[in-house]
Amino acid sequence: MTSVTAVYERAGRSFTASALAPAAADRRFWPWWRQRSRSHRFDVTPIPFGELVDWRFDPATGNLGHTSGKFFTIEGLRVRSDHGPVREWDQPIIHQPEIGILGILVKEFDGVPHCLMQAKMEPGNINTLQLSPTVQATRSNYTRVHRGGRTRYLEHFVGEERGRVLVDVLQSEQGSWFYRKRNRNMVVEVTGDIPVHDDFRWLALRDVLDLLHTDNIVNMDARTVLSCMPFAAPGGDSGSRHAPPEFRAALARSLDPAAGSAHDLTELLSWFTGERTRHEMTARLIPAAGISGWRRTPHEIAHEEGKHFRVIGVRVEASSREVPSWRQPLLEPVGRGVIAFLAKRIDGVAHVLTHARVEPGFVDTVELGPTVQLLRENYTGLPQPRYLDDVLGADPSRIRFDALLSEEGGRFLDAQNRYLVVEVDEDFPAHCPQDYRWVTLGQLSGLLRHSHYLSVQARTLVACLHSLW
């Protein structure tokens, strides 16, 4: 018999202690990282669909899939909504019903929790190599465990021998590009000796969080797992160089339930329920051959006006003979996005302005997203998104976080977004439109114990906020 939240809260205190420890990444991390980058050389070359060995368009539906039936398919989605500037559209969508594992292994060294991070190559990555969770495995990967192609360290996350689970929750991925995709976000603690392969490294949590400030190092899968970690309200100051002391203190209070919040949890949940109710959206999978507004050539599936994204094929070849080469489709967005939280101190407690976003691929219609999230090219001719000026026109002294971060390089090619946290004045209006709410970091952390509340972009920003206090 155990008390209700013991494990989670104990982990929260421990992670916070780790985050308060001084950073050492500059000294220990970069030599390893440079060495890994030299060891892994890959060429990623666009190829026509006709050369995508093992992938083919179904003659009846036009869906693009692997001949094994595994991995994912590119299908069509027909969307009908009663809100927003565009209410009816078709689009290609990635359909991947199987649930993968994104897992970070945690172990204490000298009382400080460290994360076993991986230097992992993905074909769509900026810089090819990014810092990834210990385990990043699709179900196709890990059910193959006993037939070769073993995923390292997987045994610590599933099966009889696994470690002590601290976090284990399904979270969504891009609702504009994936149909109801969820991945299993896990944090597992181990105590025994773990052999460390060359591509892996134990890093203090503080170091991992600090690396978020360097462009395109910490990958999306690592960011989402970091966002789900519990953090108790820090008692002391980290001395972080990334944010001024007053903002750090306001963020620390934002993790403390006793410090209060603009809306209590009942109000917040009620608002969220109201937003889900208010939006009626139906999104049905249809044959890719039947979607309108898009055209397929031998080289790409692209929007007729060049908007949004295109789907292409690539060939991936490794410089070393050990790693096999392969071919696969990737989704390439047409440009760089801007993704930002406005942050504001309310009675000394940092709040961020979250937006109830409707995306057709969400499992349940609405998830909490950033204040601003846009692919700029998509908005030509449409109304200017709210709060965009507050983000892009912010005085540099008010920018608390600003880095280019990549989306999942196993599915997306060169998909990098500029992620920002901008602190507005305390006299910035607290009043906001119906689909926005000011929430604390502690409230977002609490919701992240459950599925379908925060979008993957909001989760990246939550991880970035944890790097600031």
Place this chain on the structure above:
Amino acid sequence: MTSVTAVYERAGRSFTASALAPAAADRRFWPWWRQRSRSHRFDVTPIPFGELVDWRFDPATGNLGHTSGKFFTIEGLRVRSDHGPVREWDQPIIHQPEIGILGILVKEFDGVPHCLMQAKMEPGNINTLQLSPTVQATRSNYTRVHRGGRTRYLEHFVGEERGRVLVDVLQSEQGSWFYRKRNRNMVVEVTGDIPVHDDFRWLALRDVLDLLHTDNIVNMDARTVLSCMPFAAPGGDSGSRHAPPEFRAALARSLDPAAGSAHDLTELLSWFTGERTRHEMTARLIPAAGISGWRRTPHEIAHEEGKHFRVIGVRVEASSREVPSWRQPLLEPVGRGVIAFLAKRIDGVAHVLTHARVEPGFVDTVELGPTVQLLRENYTGLPQPRYLDDVLGADPSRIRFDALLSEEGGRFLDAQNRYLVVEVDEDFPAHCPQDYRWVTLGQLSGLLRHSHYLSVQARTLVACLHSLW
């Protein structure tokens, strides 16, 4: 600025106080109820589909829908699963994307919270009239507010003038009969004077819970809202006549987080995530004309072997001229189900055995269901469901709850199930199969603040458990 859980926890203490107050329903409730039953007389007559005015089968798809495009449609569902005795099937399914409101208005009288309950007729109800929430409105209903057909008391649940929201959460309905249906479960507190229409009555919470023990009085919509109400651990004993004192005390401890539980919340959430991951099920809407294993006649859509359910049309006529008559399709299950929780004291704390159920219409694959849930006729020739003998063969002295309760009479005809809570010996094995877990009532209550955790049948049993302590 408010503290994080203030409103919810205060309401929990207040509801518990109400539940501990002595019951008075026998004295005050029944005369009103009998009078209401006499005032509302309805005839519900099966008719051929051809006489369903305003409903028609789409010639292209065979889907049955209302000519306005509103309400709901009967479509086809194609299910492919990797678990269970039957892994591939087609079936008709009710598709109703709009989200309705099920709301109970609460007000304190002499310090005791009362619920404004409604005597409401639904065509499929056993006994026609059942005790229903204050508001039971589809979105088609309530967006029509200003064009006549006003839903009474709706203004307390939506809009500027609404009361203080205590509960507001989307919950699923039958995943075998509905495609991704959710309703908004609300509890709203008011303090001002409320005119009480003849069909409505303020009842103490204890009285409403007590009425669960009478067959087919408290409707499904009322039960699900009751299950979402917060209850603090009771300090005293209710003196309830429904359960022996030791079981009442064990249930009271089951609401107290400090009393402990077989699994802490982190373990429980991890198990649940594992169950969602383990099951791969795809359920796609397809044209009803394309489903196999079912046949459509002028009178019904029925399974070829007479299993599961059938869809028919009915004509509803009121005895009084005030209420209009109408025609609609209803889903009629082929028999009565058995739905039960096994309960067991672990270190003096009552736990129930929940089952991670896969149903094709769930929004996210798996929800927590009862220990046993079956429509007996469906299991002919299939393996006997687990724990069925423990329920049906239980010594009468171990049965803590046993009543026939109806499912939603607006969609289902004569759909009544026998709901049971059976307490097993303390030496009943705590060990259980992978897809079952022993959980406390407090844990289930906590999960009910969020969507997509408990099935509607489990929620009915949670309401029944609250009637026992």
